[in-house]
Amino acid sequence: MKQIFQGIFLFLGFLFINVTLHAQQGGYISLKQQTEILENKKKISNEVDLFYDNNKQIITKYYHAAKEFILITNSLGEIKTYYPASNEVDYKQIGELSSKRNLIYYFANNLTNDLGLVDEGFNLTSNTYENQFYVTLWKAPSFLTGIETVKMVFENGLPVYSEYQASKKKIIKKTYYTNYKDFTQFRLPLKIIEISYLPSGDSIINRTLFSNIKVSSSPDGKYFNFKIPDDAKPVVTAKGK
Amino acid sequence: MKKLLLVVILFTTILSVKQASASSYSVNEQAIDQLFVNAVETSMVSANATDLSSLATNVPTIAMAPQKDAVVAIVLDFFLGGLGIHRFYLGTETLTGIGYILTCGGIFGIVPLVDFVVLIIDNKDISKYVNNPKFFMWN
Secondary structure, rough: OOHHHHHHHHHHHHHHHHHHHHHHHEEEEEEEEEEEEEOEEEEEEEEEEEEEEEOOOEEEEEEEOOEEEEEEEOOOOOOEEEEEEOOOEEEEEEEOHHHOOOOHHHHHOOOOOOOOOOOOEEEEEEEEEEEEEEEEEEEOOOOOOOOOOOEEEEEOEEEEEEEOOOOOEEEEEEEEEEEEEEEOOEEEEEEEEEEEEEOOOEEEEEEEEEEEEEEEOOOOOOOOOOOOOOOEEOOOOOOOO | HHHHHHHHHHHHHHHHHHHHHOOOOOOOOOHHHHHHOEEOOOOOOOOOOOHHHOOOOOOOOOOOOOOOOHHHHHHHHHHHHHHHHHHHOOOOOHHHHHHHHHHHHHHHHHHHHHHHHHHOOOOOOOOOOOOOOOOOOOO
16 A cells, blocks of 8 residues: 555656646747848838747747738648638748748757757857957858858857858958847847848948737647648649649 | 056957957847838738749648749848749749748758859859759759
8 A cells, every 4th residue: 555655646746747847848838039130221121920849849930921820830841831711831841941941949948059050060269368258259051152151159158149251351241139038948149130241331230129928838829739721722822833 | 666557458349349349249139120120111022023022931732924034032031032032933843942942041051152153153144043943953
């Protein structure tokens, strides 16, 4: 009898630890992503509702575009695009678009040491300290023509700045990761500002804002586990593909 | 005394250079905010792919121009390469273009950068990049 009770306590203890760990993991993340692009005193903007299932590594995005659509991506790069208005669906498999290559994946899983540079073939060539900043330099793989180095700068262990260089004196793009917010298991920059430099001397500013971020252990959102209707028709393009 | 002064000047210079370098790792958010406030909001949807200022960002389809001009593609890549707009212009699968947005501007801007280089190199004949469904169009 004693052994049975011990077994039950052991099982309940295991269950408790498991549930607690799962809850802390923040398995489900939902947020609003607002992107604004500024060029020549004109701006364009769009909004996306993003739902990330960190357990299954599935990203579902609801695009507030002129033609609304829902995009579901998994870790294998399998992509489903559903157009509610026409009840059409499109299937694709593009490895490069895997959910594991999305910024949210790197931040949610604390893989912020390189933000995917290693996966893309970059090699760490130097690391130094400049005051409170930890500065790393990454050499581009040979197949990437036109880009030589990426500088990635960290503060308190988090990426705050990255810089793409075509040569030592020519910067192509600067990215600033700011306004970090702490969650139980990870930290996310609420604002990402990207400045691309053009040969003309002009630049394009791309600002991404994350808001309304919810982290939970259960799928608390409309588009988690979103199921495309069974009667959805395949998309027919003009080329008849 | 002169040597000491020189050392102090050298040390101060090194320190100021380091400080200047470090300060470049943060952005003047107020200035950026002001730029966006002063900017004119433009339409997200455009049927004219050559109109740079009003090109769509993440809409799945954009009207294609019948003739594919290398210069237009190069300019589009330069201005809006991170959004894959040049790929829409050249003609590609919807998701290939969207892929640029999904991967933070084509794997952090690397893919449009390579696109730009290959478009310049092959500017006399870009036919292999027209209606190319591959994410890496040069591959």
